Amino acid sequence: MEIATRKKDNAVMVSVTGRIDMVTAPAFEKSLSDEISAGVKRIILNFSALEYISSIGLRVILAASKKLKEQQGEFVFVGLRGPVNEVFKISGFHSLYKMFESEEAALQEM
Amino acid sequence: MPDYHFKLMLGTHLTVAELAEAAALLSRAYSRWQTNPNNLAPVETDTAPEVYARTMRKGSHEVILYYEAGSLCGVFVHSLSPQYDQYPLRKLSYLGVFPAERGYGALQNAFNRYAAFVEEQGEDVIIASDLDQATLNNLLEHAGFREVIDRNEIYFLLSQLLRRQVFSFQKVRGDFVIDQIITLDGKAVRRSKKLLRLQTTPYDFYALYCQQQLKRIQRSIPPRNRAILQEALRAADQGIYFISSFDGTITLENEERGGVNVLRAMAGSAVEQILPEIMDPEQGLIYLLPEAEKELCARGEKIVLRPGFYDFLFFCLKILGSFFVASAAPACQVRGALQRPLAPTLPLRYIDLVETICAPEIQMVPGQTRKISDGTVRTAYSLSGPYVEIRDGMYQVRKDLMVRTILSHRRDNPAPVIFLCSTMRDAQTVLLLHAEAHRRSMPVLVFDFGTALTRWAGEELLGSEAEPDADAYFNIVSVRDFYQIPTMLELLGLKIEASIDLNVAG
Numbered sequence: 001m002e003i004a005t006r007k008k009d010n011a012v013m014v015s016v017t018g019r020i021d022m023v024t025a026p027a028f029e030k031s032l033s034d035e036i037s038a039g040v041k042r043i044i045l046n047f048s049a050l051e052y053i054s055s056i057g058l059r060v061i062l063a064a065s066k067k068l069k070e071q072q073g074e075f076v077f078v079g080l081r082g083p084v085n086e087v088f089k090i091s092g093f094h095s096l097y098k099m100f101e102s103e104e105a106a107l108q109e110m
Numbered sequence: 111m112p113d114y115h116f117k118l119m120l121g122t123h124l125t126v127a128e129l130a131e132a133a134a135l136l137s138r139a140y141s142r143w144q145t146n147p148n149n150l151a152p153v154e155t156d157t158a159p160e161v162y163a164r165t166m167r168k169g170s171h172e173v174i175l176y177y178e179a180g181s182l183c184g185v186f187v188h189s190l191s192p193q194y195d196q197y198p199l200r201k202l203s204y205l206g207v208f209p210a211e212r213g214y215g216a217l218q219n220a221f222n223r224y225a226a227f228v229e230e231q232g233e234d235v236i237i238a239s240d241l242d243q244a245t246l247n248n249l250l251e252h253a254g255f256r257e258v259i260d261r262n263e264i265y266f267l268l269s270q271l272l273r274r275q276v277f278s279f280q281k282v283r284g285d286f287v288i289d290q291i292i293t294l295d296g297k298a299v300r301r302s303k304k305l306l307r308l309q310t311t312p313y314d315f316y317a318l319y320c321q322q323q324l325k326r327i328q329r330s331i332p333p334r335n336r337a338i339l340q341e342a343l344r345a346a347d348q349g350i351y352f353i354s355s356f357d358g359t360i361t362l363e364n365e366e367r368g369g370v371n372v373l374r375a376m377a378g379s380a381v382e383q384i385l386p387e388i389m390d391p392e393q394g395l396i397y398l399l400p401e402a403e404k405e406l407c408a409r410g411e412k413i414v415l416r417p418g419f420y421d422f423l424f425f426c427l428k429i430l431g432s433f434f435v436a437s438a439a440p441a442c443q444v445r446g447a448l449q450r451p452l453a454p455t456l457p458l459r460y461i462d463l464v465e466t467i468c469a470p471e472i473q474m475v476p477g478q479t480r481k482i483s484d485g486t487v488r489t490a491y492s493l494s495g496p497y498v499e500i501r502d503g504m505y506q507v508r509k510d511l512m513v514r515t516i517l518s519h520r521r522d523n524p525a526p527v528i529f530l531c532s533t534m535r536d537a538q539t540v541l542l543l544h545a546e547a548h549r550r551s552m553p554v555l556v557f558d559f560g561t562a563l564t565r566w567a568g569e570e571l572l573g574s575e576a577e578p579d580a581d582a583y584f585n586i587v588s589v590r591d592f593y594q595i596p597t598m599l600e601l602l603g604l605k606i607e608a609s610i611d612l613n614v615a616g
Contacts, residue, residue: 022432022465022519054465055430059349062430086458089289091427 003031009107011042017049020057028057032064041073044106048079058091065096074098076106114183116227117175121166121187124173132175132185133163139206143243150242155299162187162204172200174227176220178210184220188235191272197315200228201272202237221253229310236267238274238290238303247306255306261606262597263316264288264305269421270593271315275453276421300455323597330564330587331602338583340603342553345524346429353516354530355509355539356437356444356469359559362414387482390490394498396472397480397488403442403472410446415460416559418592420452423463425596429606432465436512436539441469441495468512471495510542517546527552528595532559537566540586544571547583556586557595564588 001024002017012035020028035043045061047053065075076098080088088094100106117128124132137159143149144157166173166187176184184207188200209216228235237255239247251257258264268274268288276288288303331339343350354360388397399405426433437444448461461467470493478490496515497508517527529536529543540556540563547554558564567586589595600606 052462055427055432056349056465059347059430062347082457083459083462086456087427087462090424091430 001027003028005031005035008103009110011044011107011110012040013044013046013103015046015049019052020050020060021052021054022056025054025056025060029060029064032060033067036064036067036071036073039071041068041071042110043068043073043075044078044103044110045075046078046103047084048081050084051082053084053087055091058087058093061093074110076100076110078103078106114176114178114223116223117177118227118231119173120169121171121173122169124166128175129163129166130159131182132166132173133159135182135185135208136162136187136204136206138208140204148242148244165204171203174224176207176224178220181210183207183209184224186224189272197271198231198233198311198313199267199271199315200233200235201274202235217249218252221249225253225255225308225310228308232311234311234313235308236272237306238268238288239306241287241302241304247304250306250308253308254310255308258305258307260316262320262600265421265593265596266316266319267307268305269418270591273417276424320597320601323594324601326587326589326594327598327601331585334582335585336602339526339553339555339585342524342526343599343602343604346431346604348523348525350426350429350431350525351516351520351523351527352426352431352433352530353513353527354433354435355532355536356435356439356447357535358532359530360416360419360435361447362416384482384484387480388488394493394500395475395478395490396493397482398491399486399488403440403474403491407442407446410443410448411450413443413447415447416592420460422592422595423452423460427463429604433463434465434516435467435469436509436516437467437469438507438509438535439469440472440493441467442472444469466516468497468515469495470498470507509536509539513539513542517552527554529554529556530559530595531556531563534562534566536563540567541571544580544584548580551583554584556584558586558588559590561588 001019004015004017006013014031014035016028018024032043061075068075077088078100079102080099088099098106098109100109121129137157140155140157140162144155165171170190172188172190174184174186174188175182176186185205186202187204189203191197191199191201207217207220209220235255236258237250239250258267265276268276274290276290288305290301290303327336390396423433435444435448444467445461448464448467449459452458452460452463472491473494475490475492479487480490481487493507497511499506499508499511513529520527527543527547529539531539543554543556544567546552556563556567564586572581572584572586587598589598596604
């Protein structure tokens with residue numbers, strides 16, 4: 001798994017490549033936690049290059065969401081496709097978060 | 111004298127004229143729906159009369175023909191469940207109604223008469239109705255159909271009794287939406303539906319079923335242990351660990367019930383005769399035919415999965431639980447079995463919902479062959495990986511090591527660990543979990559798809575006078591199928607909606 005972060009406008013883009021599973025979830029968790037601790041309120045998670053996410057990854061997202069909400073912040077998602085998109089649908093995450101086709105569309109909305 | 115009447119028979123007993131007339135009516139109904147502006151998600155399917163004629167002629171369909179003044183005005187096609195002689199339940203799969211008089215009132219009369227006819231038969235009926243068929247849904251509800259909103263009840267009715275695949279099930283803005291993939295004449299389409307039931311009999315099968323599951327829990331788990339489990343299930347959002355054996359648990363091994371004996375599949379039907387020749391436990395080798403690894407993967411695709419496993423994986427994901435496989439079978443075979451797609455049109459495989467597969471790898475040992483008495487020359491394959499070790503001069507697959515590895519990722523997660531197994535092959539693993547449950551105060555619940563392990567645990571493991579508190583965190587329940595487990599967990603205190611706090615985001 002690789003994580004790349006960059007700032008744009010008033011948001012932080014976190015792009016994740018590869019797999020979020022039991023082995024890589026701690027690093028993903030730390031990445032989100034670092035941004036939230038730094039006071040970031042708007043995080044765009046770009047999953048367009050993410051091949052797989054397990055329920056451990058979903059739990060990390062949910063726990064981070066709760067912390068972000070305390071700061072009146074929010075996550076949005078970009079580029080969900082294939083198995084990752086289906087996992088989000090089955091787990092109900094589609095109804096919890098906003099989804100966008102592109103980072104530009106997400107930034108415009110935010 | 112009523113100016114209407116019904117005829118009910120198996121579809122295969124319809125006369126040629128009746129079949130043609132009924133098929134034409136259904137074709138007219140579904141063709142009109144396809145072009146109805148209220149149909150917000152029209153799907154291109156073939157609605158020719160021949161499609162419905164073929165469907166009605168299936169042995170699992172009953173057909174109710176509705177006549178007004180001698181003219182055919184309605185067709186209701188009921189699906190029979192595999193256990194239709196035990197449960198008086200039918201699924202209304204296709205319908206078309208064109209009363210002689212126009213207007214909503216005439217339509218409502220027809221549906222009310224249908225409901226009364228069903229009651230005369232002493233049956234209940236369910237229908238998975240498209241969400242956007244508002245008129246139909248109103249007609250059904252006025253005729254006495256009520257929406258089923260309990261998740262487990264929906265699975266009980268649709269999956270367990272009627273063996274239909276429910277792909278997904280969400281509560282959206284207060285409405286329960288079933289995301290179901292249906293096939294019509296070979297074409298798979300995805301629909302958003304809700305389940306409606308016409309209850310005319312006094313039997314609430316689901317309530318009876320739940321009562322039996324509750325009794326099973328109460329008889330298997332003492333009150334103190336139940337309280338500990340209930341507390342642990344409150345932390346379900348931190349991730350319940352489901353650890354499952356493979357052979358005989360996820361798979362059906364009983365060949366008479368359609369299962370696959372893997373050893374026979376791997377080594378040939380005469381495997382018992384040549385077993386001593388092809389196995390070399392001291393060297394950790396097994397002699398297989400060439401290209402065995404590919405063959406094992408291919409065999410894996412033919413393995414029969416236990417009914418309900420599909421639904422169970424969805425349940426695990428819904429509650430954000432992690433599902434692990436711990437198996438002594440070769441990893442390529444387990445992967446082969448789980449790489450199949452979950453459903454047509456879905457870009458998701460079983461393996462996509464599995465966190466990790468812990469299983470030994472097999473590797474060909476180049477240049478090492480053996481001539482076997484069946485005339486074949488077989489190549490040596492060795493078991494390898496972190497879970498294979500030599501003990502007392504013999505290679506062994508250490509399932510307990512797999513479980514230790516999985517548990518090492520759990521850290522101080524208070525949610526319970528659930529182990530799924532089926533035979534005494536897992537006795538060592540159960541022993542380990544019993545010890546860890548006590549040592550870590552870690553709630554463990556073992557679901558045994560057999561009975562021998564439960565009996566053994568009751569006689570040999572539990573109730574030690576020396577350590578009376580050793581069992582407080584360990585529990586074992588015998589079950590028959592995967593469907594019982596979500597129901598039992600909810601009866602023990604698992605709250606499904608609490609697994610995802612819907613108030614979290616926005």
